[in-house]
Amino acid sequence: VHSDLYPDFRQRFVAAAAALRMGDPRDEAVFLGPVIDAAAAARLRAWIDEATSTGARLLCGGAGTAQLLPACVLENVAHNARLWREEAFGPVAV
Numbered sequence: 001v002h003s004d005l006y007p008d009f010r011q012r013f014v015a016a017a018a019a020l021r022m023g024d025p026r027d028e029a030v031f032l033g034p035v036i037d038a039a040a041a042a043r044l045r046a047w048i049d050e051a052t053s054t055g056a057r058l059l060c061g062g063a064g065t066a067q068l069l070p071a072c073v074l075e076n077v078a079h080n081a082r083l084w085r086e087e088a089f090g091p092v093a094v
Helices: 006-018 038-053
Strands: 057-060 072-075
Touching: 006 057, 006 072, 038 057, 038 072
Parallel strands: none
Antiparallel strands: 057 072
């Protein structure tokens, strides 16, 4: 995204991500269901923590509950962070 457009894009993208409803996937209003297992949820939380501890900024999302994680958007993720280098297999955008 071009730097001139980034502030507006970021605002709209974060608002859209934050509006995604999570919960039971049998509910048609739900967009985000649980991740595959508790270990995957813990891995995602650890990767988000690693990224934020090295300077990334969490724009939306966060802890969630058990295997349900809200859509997370991060910016300024270091290129050596696992979120940057590896597939998250979860609701995370960098």
